[in-house]
Amino acid sequence: MYSFINKINFYACLSQTEKAALHDCVDSKHHLSRGQTLASAGEKTDGIDIVTDGWACRFKRAHDGSDQIIALMLPGDQCEDVSPVACPLDHDIRALSDLRITRLDRRKLLSVISPDSGLSDGLAWSSIVDRSIMGEWLLNVTRRPAAMRLAHLLCELFTRCAIIGRTQGNRMHFPLTQVAMSESLGLSPVHLNRSLQLLRRQQLVSVCRKTLTIIDWPRLVAFAGYSDHYLHTGGKLSADLRLAS
Amino acid sequence: MYSFINKINFYACLSQTEKAALHDCVDSKHHLSRGQTLASAGEKTDGIDIVTDGWACRFKRAHDGSDQIIALMLPGDQCEDVSPVACPLDHDIRALSDLRITRLDRRKLLSVISPDSGLSDGLAWSSIVDRSIMGEWLLNVTRRPAAMRLAHLLCELFTRCAIIGRTQGNRMHFPLTQVAMSESLGLSPVHLNRSLQLLRRQQLVSVCRKTLTIIDWPRLVAFAGYSDHYLHTGGKLSADLRLAS
């Protein structure tokens, strides 16, 4: 829940009353273990589920049975849009690690949002950023070679973790397996492995034991051709990210 | 403008007053010719631009100078989200044909939307569908081989044109060049040409003189592994699409 408030607050300033109101919208809390399905295509959920701890992903199954991850969900991310309509999902959501979920009451939440408030703006921003990320992923998988693609994903994830205050210096908890990364990037697990080794050999990052360490942030950014514009950070993170080098 | 109302009305029922109110939100109208830039990355637009005639695209430039189209915009599609925040674009928008644009006043539009109205729901749906399309594109470019990818795109575009009432039987106006298609699908122009020829040889479609003709809709759908679930048509188009075979 605090990750969620952190994230919304990052994009638009929330008042104390709004923060309290959000807590009042909590309907229930759940735990899921790694690999479990959170929601399936076709389902309509009445509430709004928030990832409060752990990572999850949205994915689609392809004609050949392989899965493509179309979005990674970090703490603070929502499973559904905060919108008046409860739309049936067109994809599945799966836990990539053990997960804590907080379910908000959709009606209550909608009633709490007053126009021109920080909350209203923050939710709008969050939705826009989610979409921007998909656009950047589209560019990533179509135009960048494997290693660059991977580097770009790592940059994005490090930035997103910084936004919700989950980085420690140049390190962060990183529950993705190589298979999950390959499914995100449209690569085979083998080729992802090769690419990861390349980044390691170049002394750019190290990924091991569920920990991602950024060895040389400026060079990693250059290698990936990364810019955090599409995350709409507004430069608010430059200090945190400099720490990472 | 009518395409826009058509589209919103397809997803949620608009009252006569709401339709009239939308007309009142019109701020100005513009013409653009093919190739012109509608909006550039970093720009914030105060109004909401609607494509009323012609096609446009959102695209991003890659490190090697090539362009990736991340969304195709048909009549009725919006350039910006109808949200309280005017967010700087993270990509460019370009006219793929001669274009007519209608600009709505954001503040007026927002004030016209009452909660739990058809308009409110329709706009929410439209935004959800835009996002779903991106998710499907992500699957398309990463997991499907070239010809299947192309077939899938053609199915999608035919469905979207049917939604706004711009198909004639098994035909539709189709302003995309092969280069534009290749930029949408993450293929080289040459390989797109090969794929298009394959679909033609298989007697599935014919694309010529800016017209797309569906020769065999059921087989095209099967070949593409297409389902319009992600467009949330709710089966409302089955009649129109049967016409296409």
Next chain:
DNA sequence: CGCCATACATAACGTATGTTGTTCGGGACA
């Protein structure tokens, strides 16, 4: 300590797709 499951690494080989360059045909325009 030994068993097993899972994740990660490496190699050999095949193939889908990209690249370069050339040719062709049909509108636009003089």
Next chain:
DNA sequence: TGTCCCGAACAACATACGTTATGTATGGCG
């Protein structure tokens, strides 16, 4: 009617990435 030019077609070649197969760590657990 001829000329120009853009979009489309085609061929020869290059390569990045996928596939299959097998080997190596690591950690949980009785």
